[in-house]
Amino acid sequence: DIVMTQTPLSLSVTPGQPASISCKSSQSLLHSDGKTYLYWYLQKPGQSPQLLIYEVSSRFSGVPDRFSGSGSGTDFTLKISRVEAEDVGVYYCMQGIHLPPYTFGQGTKLEIK
Amino acid sequence: EVQLVESGGGLVKPGGSLRLSCAASGFTFSNAWMSWVRQAPGKGLEWVGRIKSKTDGGTTDYAAPVKGRFTISRDDSKNTLYLQMNSLKTEDTAVYYCTTGLFTVPDAFDIWGQGTMVTVSS
Numbered sequence: 528d529i530v531m532t533q534t535p536l537s538l539s540v541t542p543g544q545p546a547s548i549s550c551k552s553s554q555s556l557l558h559s560d561g562k563t564y565l566y567w568y569l570q571k572p573g574q575s576p577q578l579l580i581y582e583v584s585s586r587f588s589g590v591p592d593r594f595s596g597s598g599s600g601t602d603f604t605l606k607i608s609r610v611e612a613e614d615v616g617v618y619y620c621m622q623g624i625h626l627p628p629y630t631f632g633q634g635t636k637l638e639i640k
Numbered sequence: 641e642v643q644l645v646e647s648g649g650g651l652v653k654p655g656g657s658l659r660l661s662c663a664a665s666g667f668t669f670s671n672a673w674m675s676w677v678r679q680a681p682g683k684g685l686e687w688v689g690r691i692k693s694k695t696d697g698g699t700t701d702y703a704a705p706v707k708g709r710f711t712i713s714r715d716d717s718k719n720t721l722y723l724q725m726n727s728l729k730t731e732d733t734a735v736y737y738c739t740t741g742l743f744t745v746p747d748a749f750d751i752w753g754q755g756t757m758v759t760v761s762s
Contacts, residue, residue, distance in 0.1 A: 528704075566748050568685075575737055575755055576677075576685060581748035588743060619685055623747035627701040629675070629687040 529553050529625045533618075533632035541640045546607040548635045550620035555600045557624075564623035567596055567605045570634075571616040579618075580605065612639055642666035642751055644738050649756030656728050656760070662721040662738030662753055670694065670716040673746045676723050678734035679755075688736070691721070705731075728760045 530553040540546045556563045567580040578587045580596035583603060593608040607614060620632040648660040662674070673696070676688040689702040691712045700712050711724040721738050735757050739749040 564747060568749070570685075575752040576739075576749070577752065578744070578748055578750040581744045581750075585744070587748070587750055617684075621685075621749075626747075627687075627690070628703045629690075629747070631685045631687070634684045 528628060529556075529622050529630050531620055531622055531630050531632040533620060533635050535635060536633060537636040537638070539638045539640050540607075540610040542612060543609050546610050546614075546637060548605045548618050548620075550598075550603045550605070550632050552601045552603075552622055554625060556603075556622050557600060563599060565596075565598065565603050566621045566623060567594075568619045568621065568631075569614075569616050570619065571613075574616075576619065610637070610639070615639055642742065644740070644751055644753035646736060646738055646753040646756035649736065649758045651759045651761065652728055653762050654728060654730055654760055657724070657726045658728065658758060660723040660725070660736055660756055660758070662723075664719045664721065664740075667742055667751075669714075669719040672740045672742060674712075674714065674721045674738060674740050675749065676712060676721075677737045677739055677749070677752075678732075679737070680731070680734040683734075686734075688723070725758070728758075730760050732758060733760045734758060 532551045534549045563583045568576040570576040584596045617634040643665045645663045675690040689712045691700045709727045713722045735755040737755045739752045741748045742751045
């Protein structure tokens with residue numbers, strides 16, 4: 528199975544400051560169709576997960592443009608340009624190429640200072 | 641409104657069985673590839689299994705920890721997804737979510753239910 532490794536596991540950010548989360552996969556997530564199947568989710572406290580980013584860098588509908596995804600192959604990054612209070616929660620990356628199973632990273636907990 | 645609503649969770653003894661349901665509305669359920677994802681208390685997300693649409697073969701895939709014990713099925717006439725869980729273990733204790741990729745791609749879980757809690761304990 529593909530192992531997804533996120534760093535850091537927690538971060539505390541002052542509102543208005545940027546934040547960055549790294550996700551590394553144990554194998555390349557580049558498919559022969561040219562797409563890279565890497566997703567980012569946010570689980571806010573007490574809520575179900577919600578999709579933020581799909582295929583590395585495409586923002587899901589309604590996701591603020593302060594969220595951006597980048598990377599290729601095995602190394603990926605989620606960036607928040609200016610953290611807001613509503614961004615608190617746990618962020619997960621997930622791979623969707625080497626199936627089954629879909630595998631998630633361990634999660635990164637974002638707190639506000 | 642697009643919605644997924646899970647039900648059927650509860651307390652069950654080790655070795656017991658439970659069937660979860662996920663009622664879908666607001667979209668063409670029969671076309672959707674549906675997955676179950678679980679989250680143990682205080683832990684991360686774990687994919688449980690998936691069922692494809694009947695037009696794509698209706699096949700199922702499972703995560704290793706549940707393979708042979710859990711069965712995913714669907715009733716497209718009722719717009720409902722099921723998770724039959726047998727031989728339950730304490731480590732199956734979790735919130736179980738149904739999810740699908742509706743607005744983007746099938747593997748991008750962009751719609752989630754609210755989850756249903758399963759507790760396996762004697």
